[in-house]
Amino acid sequence: MKRRNFLKLGAATGILSLIEPAKAAKVVATSASGKVKGPIVLSTWIHGLDANKAAWEVLKNDGSALDAVEKGVRVTESDITNRSVGIGGRPDRDGHVTLDACIMDERSRCGSVACLEGIAHPISVARAVMEKTQHVMLVGDGARQFALDYGFDTIKTPISEVKKDYEKWKKENKDLFKKPEINHENHDTIGMIAMDAKGNFSGACTTSGWAYKMHGRVGDSPIIGAGLFIDQEVGAATSTGLGEAIIRVAGSHTVVELMRHGYSPMDACKEACMRIIKKHDDLTGLQCGFIALDKDGNYGAYSIYNGFNFALRTMEEEKMVDATFDRNW
Ligand code: SD4
Numbered sequence: 623m624k625r626r627n628f629l630k631l632g633a634a635t636g637i638l639s640l641i642e643p644a645k646a647a648k649v650v651a652t653s654a655s656g657k658v659k660g661p662i663v664l665s666t667w668i669h670g671l672d673a674n675k676a677a678w679e680v681l682k683n684d685g686s687a688l689d690a691v692e693k694g695v696r697v698t699e700s701d702i703t704n705r706s707v708g709i710g711g712r713p714d715r716d717g718h719v720t721l722d723a724c725i726m727d728e729r730s731r732c733g734s735v736a737c738l739e740g741i742a743h744p745i746s747v748a749r750a751v752m753e754k755t756q757h758v759m760l761v762g763d764g765a766r767q768f769a770l771d772y773g774f775d776t777i778k779t780p781i782s783e784v785k786k787d788y789e790k791w792k793k794e795n796k797d798l799f800k801k802p803e804i805n806h807e808n809h810d811t812i813g814m815i816a817m818d819a820k821g822n823f824s825g826a827c828t829t830s831g832w833a834y835k836m837h838g839r840v841g842d843s844p845i846i847g848a849g850l851f852i853d854q855e856v857g858a859a860t861s862t863g864l865g866e867a868i869i870r871v872a873g874s875h876t877v878v879e880l881m882r883h884g885y886s887p888m889d890a891c892k893e894a895c896m897r898i899i900k901k902h903d904d905l906t907g908l909q910c911g912f913i914a915l916d917k918d919g920n921y922g923a924y925s926i927y928n929g930f931n932f933a934l935r936t937m938e939e940e941k942m943v944d945a946t947f948d949r950n951w
Pocket residue numbers: 706808809810811829830831832840841842843861862863864865866
């Protein structure tokens with residue numbers, strides 16, 4: 623049931639192009655917006671269904687949105703078949719699987735790790751950064767050392783199947799491999815946002831980022847305000863897609879601010895996409911998508927290209943929803 627989107631360097635433009643558009647799996651909804659009462663959790667992409675199940679176990683028992691989003695995305699981080707989150711993630715061009723994650727709660731507390739290697743659950747390390755330190759973000763060796771000091775489980779990456787793919791990719795991309803250019807991605811980051819029975823919001827976002835990226839590259843996913851933003855007065859938003867573009871417009875923060883000024887979640891996601899569109903001369907293959915939730919229980923999603931979908935879980939239903947989009951591939 624996995625959907626993989628493969629991005630490659632647009633030959634003439636140097637801009638990413640998605641060469642295999644996402645297939646919407648088991649999509650039962652036709653509208654990318656709605657309104658619910660009570661707890662709700664939304665996650666990007668099809669793996670969000672399983673992640674939402676774990677989050678729902680927390681939410682339905684009156685647990686906190688913070689616990690729900692952490693538990694939820696840990697499912698995806700443990701999924702060895704997911705090629706862009708956690709243990710099954712693809713490496714950078716130098717063969718290192720570097721993981722990015724962030725978490726934020728209703729008190730605007732936040733924690734983040736970037737370029738973290740060999741740790742099973744970056745999201746839980748991000749939560750520990752939030753709860754145990756005076757900092758928001760730890761990166762690289764410092765993040766790893768912190769995780770080891772706190773006894774977080776280690777993993778060996780890349781896993782053998784991924785390593786084989788990497789070796790093949792290296793052979794096939796000799797020229798590009800020498801140049802520091804981004805050339806290939808499958809992309810399935812999980813961003814999850816939730817509101818619990820008390821009406822508190824939290825969110826989590828975790829990824830191995832762009833496959834075969836330059837070593838040290840960090841995308842939007844661990845950046846508070848880009849890959850994720852929560853404001854208890856307003857709501858929540860998270861993103862997926864080309865991190866470099868999302869960072870340029872502080873994407874998730876933009877969505878939340880627009881909702882503060884009266885935009886519906888879907889219109890806010892749309893406007894964030896429009897800003898990205900406006901700021902890029904060549905949109906060939908430049909996919910970005912946002913999901914958002916406001917304090918009244920309205921939710922919505924929008925992406926630049928078709929193919930983005932998200933998983934929704936409420937008291938009433940559990941389903942995949944296709945995001946509304948600006949253009950077809
Ligand atoms: C990144 N935004 O590292 C992530 C990639 C992604 O679905 O979302 N893939 O740029």
